[in-house]
Structure formats: C-alpha cells, structure tokens
Amino acid sequence: xxxHKRLIMARKRKGLTAKSLAELAGISPVTLSRIExxxxxxxxxTVEKLSKALGYPKQFLxxxxxxxxxxxxxxxxxxxxxxxxxxHSALVAGSLGLSLLSWIDDRFNLPKPDLIDLxxxxxxxxxxxxxxxxxxxxxxxxxxxxxxxxxxxVRFLAMSENTASVDAYSFWxxxxxxxxxxxxxSAERSIFDTAHELGHLVMHCNGEAxxxxxxxxxxxxxxxxFLMPKDDVISRxxxxxxxxxxxxxxxxxxxxxxxxxxxxxxxxLVTEWQYKSIIIELSKRGFRKGEPVGVERERSAIWPxxxxxxxxERVTKKEIANDLALxxxxxxxxxxxxxxxxxxxxxxxxxxxxxxxxx
Numbered sequence: 001x002x003x004h005k006r007l008i009m010a011r012k013r014k015g016l017t018a019k020s021l022a023e024l025a026g027i028s029p030v031t032l033s034r035i036e037x038x039x040x041x042x043x044x045x046t047v048e049k050l051s052k053a054l055g056y057p058k059q060f061l062x063x064x065x066x067x068x069x070x071x072x073x074x075x076x077x078x079x080x081x082x083x084x085x086x087x088h089s090a091l092v093a094g095s096l097g098l099s100l101l102s103w104i105d106d107r108f109n110l111p112k113p114d115l116i117d118l119x120x121x122x123x124x125x126x127x128x129x130x131x132x133x134x135x136x137x138x139x140x141x142x143x144x145x146x147x148x149x150x151x152x153x154v155r156f157l158a159m160s161e162n163t164a165s166v167d168a169y170s171f172w173x174x175x176x177x178x179x180x181x182x183x184x185x186s187a188e189r190s191i192f193d194t195a196h197e198l199g200h201l202v203m204h205c206n207g208e209a210x211x212x213x214x215x216x217x218x219x220x221x222x223x224x225x226f227l228m229p230k231d232d233v234i235s236r237x238x239x240x241x242x243x244x245x246x247x248x249x250x251x252x253x254x255x256x257x258x259x260x261x262x263x264x265x266x267x268x269l270v271t272e273w274q275y276k277s278i279i280i281e282l283s284k285r286g287f288r289k290g291e292p293v294g295v296e297r298e299r300s301a302i303w304p305x306x307x308x309x310x311x312x313e314r315v316t317k318k319e320i321a322n323d324l325a326l327x328x329x330x331x332x333x334x335x336x337x338x339x340x341x342x343x344x345x346x347x348x349x350x351x352x353x354x355x356x357x358x359x
Contacts, residue, residue, distance in 0.1 A: 183337030
C-alpha cells in the first residue's frame, strides 16, 4: 500500500514545501494535500510523477513506516541557527540512517554499547573524568575519538548538508547511541563535535528536561574537558603562553586553536588580557574560520570493514540502496566522509578486525 508518511519524509528530506513538490510533479496542491493526509491514495501515474520529482524510487513510497525521530530526544548542536527546513531534512536523514544501520545490524556483529549514565555528576568536568576512568584511558590524548567510541558501541553516520547551521546531532534509539556528523566542518571542529555529542549521550540520556542553551553549554564543557584533561594540559603548558604556544599545543590534543586557547583560559593558565590578545591574533591568522595548520580528519574504523566484507560477497552500495528502496546518493551521503575515498580492492586492506559477518 502507498505510504503517505514516506512521501512526507521524502519531501522534507529534499527541503520541499507541499506546494513546490506539487509544481515539480505537475499535480495540483489540493491533490497532493489529500494524498499526504491519506484521504486519497494516488494512482500509478501520480506515484510515477512524485517519484521522479523527488528523485526517489517508487518502491520507497510503498514501504513500511520508517522510525520517526523524536525531536525532543535529539540533541542538535546548532538548533538556534537552524531553519525548520534544515531541521526536518536532518531528522529525515536520521530516519534513513536508522534503516541503513538496521540492514547492517542484521548482517554483522557490531560492538555492544558501553557507555554510562553520568547525568548525576556535579559538573561536565567530573563527567568527563568519570568516563575516562570508566574506559580506563587515563589522561593521555585520544588518538582517534571516533574509533574509540565505535569500540564502545556508538553508531556513526554522516550528513551531507553543506551548511554551517547543521553541525551534528545525537540520540539513543533502542538502547543504542547514535551520532550524525556533518563533515562540512574542519577536522578539528568535527572532533570537537564528536566529543560534544558524546557529552549529550552520557549526561542527557535520561530525558531530564533542560533548556537547549544549558544542555549545549554542558556538552561543550564536557567536550573540552574530555579532549583536554586538566592535569595533562597543565603539565604540558609552558610558563608563558602566547599565540605560538597555543598553535603548538593544539596539535597534541587535536583541537582547534580557539578551543585550545579557551581551555587554557578556563584553567587560568592565561589571564583575561592574554586570552583576548591571543584570540585577536588567531583571528588575524585565519584560525576563526578554519585551521591553517590542521590535523588529519578522523574516519570510521567500522564502515570500511563493513563495506569490504560486503564487497567480498559482491554486495555493492547500489544493492544496499536497492534493498532499502533508497536512491544511491542517499546511502552514499550517510557514510560520506566516514570512509576514505578508496576503490573496492583497497577497502579489503582495512586493518580493523573487530567485526564479524553473521550471514
């Protein structure tokens, strides 16, 4: 049977209003309205027009209901700057991602979640220290945060939104933590986004009501503390910190120069005057908009292994898309930036061995 909910999701994913979709499909707005309200099922020719206008296979419009993400359960990094269109599109991407992950879960033994509820901690810094202690990683820099979180059962997917308004978001679904990253940002910003979402997952996992501003502040503080542990920063910082010192220090913890300067300020390793002077100088050197001296972007450890195993079984991304009744570009967008740009043979050389096919 035709699924009007899937039609609405596809329209929102494309960022279309009902009126604009009706125009693209060559049908009347009234007809589309009645279809979306499930008052009139469309005939085959109308479905064909809608499919073509959306760029989605016809089969997608006949599938079962997709998991609808609860807006209140999703932690959006930049909710205040997002338009309703951007938010709806990102949420639908999340639903599509869940269908892809379900397809993968049916075929592979993925790591089980190993996070703890830290909502009771008195501060984000205490929560960050508690998680480091629970994971037994001490105070040393984390060489690859995404890899670490994947071993702890966090599922990563990507968003293809080419906009500064959508940073990242996270949520729990079925007892499994999920993080969606927008790789439109610098590698350092993406790492901080990852730690920020980890903060949401462990500190705001019980659904306790908090203002978005307070939750974001806590997640930022957690990310800063988790990536740059107090004791390690203090022991590594020179007696006199200037702009050059900040640029040198940031490489150790793989964060942006701005984040490094702010952490030093919070730990009172620089004065207010020094901090403002460093920020002004960093801005002049282009560090506010990017990282002239950057680090390598983190990639997934699991996705290359999954694709390698599937390729060995002659299962391509196109076949995955066909199974899910999705356009190929949507499947590719969900892993874009998480997987190196490798050909199929090179994927077989992936060094990650903690994954087994269950087929």
